[in-house]
Amino acid sequence: DEQGNEVQVRWAALLILLVIIPTIGGNILVILAVSLEKKLQYATNYFLTSLAVADLLVGLFVMPIALLIILFDNAWPFPTALCPIWLFLDVLFSTASIMHLCAISLDRYIAIKKPIQASQYNSWATTIIKIIVVWLISIGIAIPIPIRGIEEGNGNSTNITCVLMPDRFHDFILYGSVAAFFIPLAIMIVTYFLTIQVLRKKAYLINKPPQRFTWSTVSTVFQRDTTPASSPEKVAMLNGSRKDKTLSYDMPICRTSTIGRKSMQTITNEQRASKVLGIVFFLFLLMWCPFFITNISSVLCNSCNKEVFQKLMEIFVWIGYVSSGVNPLVYTLFNKTFREAFSRYITCNYRTTKPIEALRKCSSRISFRSSVAENSKLFVMHGMRNGINPIMYQSPMRLRSSPIQASSAILLDTLLLTENEVDKTEEQVSYV
Incomplete structure (x- = not known):
């Protein structure tokens, strides 16, 4: 028993050092960066702020209680009535994190596919509405847990295990997993490859500039x-x-080359941003896929060993929690503005630099x-x-393409994309 307790304490210390503290600290840095840095205050990064809030709440309210459950040998250490509430917060914040990644991928694809229409509706109010919709969908997916748990739970029981039992939550585990993971995953995969296809097409047409x-x-x-x-x-x-x-x-050669360089720089920045999005989605798939596959298998496979599934769930859920701490690390590695802001905030320097380049x-x-x-x-x-x-x-x-050369058909779209985005530099392009 003493050796078992010692092993549990070591695991707890490892989880605190490697998962909980980086998750809380990293997402606080993301929120501070978007709030204080003018160069980061645009629509996509407001999604990132909301995503960071969801991940931060996972680190504050979900991970510490899950850690206490490990220390208490998988027994629920609080009043039984709080168990479904904690499970609700667990599913809510984790689902919100997944839904934000899905919304970011959709929003980015629309902005690249139809930049003119997207710029017309890309306002602060529109972004807030999108974020509210994401949270409402997440609440709708998670709300059956406290309702069913409060109605069916036994408030006098002690030493309970606070998990979603397949017997009581059979339908929820099945349909909730599909709605919270597999559908957003399919949307992210499709929009990611469509975004890459559109960027390649634009880059190809810009490399062959029209002459008339x-x-x-x-x-x-x-x-x-x-x-x-x-x-x-x-x-x-x-x-x-x-x-x-x-x-x-x-058109004069000098102006054509200038427009080509500006447009090509925009396309290059967007391609780099899409690659970073691909890394984020790959890590998301790697960390959450084992949990949701095991979750559905525990419901569909009646002849399987339930204890084995339960042990796998305990491991895979912490791998999923790691996803909430990975996003700030990705921002730090691939975005110069985030990286500079994080380094200043760690040294308690919160002064922002003046946007000279914008002038x-x-x-x-x-x-x-x-x-x-x-x-x-x-x-x-x-x-x-x-x-x-x-x-x-x-x-x-007010330019339109000549019917003589079909390759100029995308130039107006590219010109307006460049002008509407004010020729974004590397620091201004969102990398998630």
């Missing part, structure tokens, strides 16, 4: 009056008419827009002077 573009038209027509009775310089302006004629224009980018965008506007004015002046008959003109910022 067609400017779309506006409703004002400039027409030169060539009748003898008219003045040679008289120009009639006809409003309210719109024709389908277009103007072919050769520099803002000035470059203003310069680019000014040059486009100036070119538009010059074109209109020369068109009126040289007697363009009849041409409709629009600013080059």
Whole structure:
């Protein structure tokens, strides 16, 4: 008995040092980083903050009690009425962590697939609504536990084992595992590969930049009056008419290369972010898959040894808990802004750096827009002077692809993606 108690104490100390403390500390650092760093305050990272809150709650309320259960030889050390509440929190926070990863993968795929539409609805309020929906789904999955447990539990029993018994929770274990793990897993796998496919397609088309573009038209027509009775310089302006004629224009090589470099940098950053997402999802699959497979097998296999399943569940659930501490480690290794913020917070330095790079980018965008506007004015002046008959003109910022070259079809999408994301650098791209 003494040797057994000593082994339990050693396991408890190991779990505290390697799992509980890193989970609590790492997720607190993530919450601080997103709250204090301006460069990290955008929609995807608000999902990360909510994910960190769920993982932090696992480290604060679920892991310590699970550790006490180990120390008390798998007996529930608290009043029996609290057992279903703890199981509810366990399932709720773990499911919320999984659902957040699923929501992040969906949100990222939509943002890359349809950047224009996503940017229109990518507001703070929309993000909050998405986060609330994720938590409501998690609550809906976990809520049967306290209801069924409180109704069927025996409040006078002592030395109970606080687990979801297959006899009482047969349907919940089966359908809850499918809803909380296997469906989100399928969504994450599909969206991940679709995201990689879209990024490869965009990168391929950007590497073959189009040479000719067609400017779309506006409703004002400039027409030169060539009748003898008219003045040679008289120009009639006809409003309210719109024709389908277009103007072919050769874009300067320097501007094409600049746009290509900016767009390619955006695609490269997104590809790196998707690779990190792949690492996060792989670790998530590696850590939670054994638990949920064993969980379902304990219900479906009636002839299997229940004690063996129970021992496996005790091991695999802690492997699943490790997932809550892995995410901050992944952020630290792959994101420079998170890494710098964590290093400062550990030394109790909470001052944020000024976003000088953002000011520099803002000035470059203003310069680019000014040059486009100036070119538009010059074109209109020369068109009126040289007697363009009849041409409709629009600013080059409203660009559409020429039917001559099909590979330019994605350029507008890429240009707007680059502009809407303000040419994200490595520090500005979310890596999860």
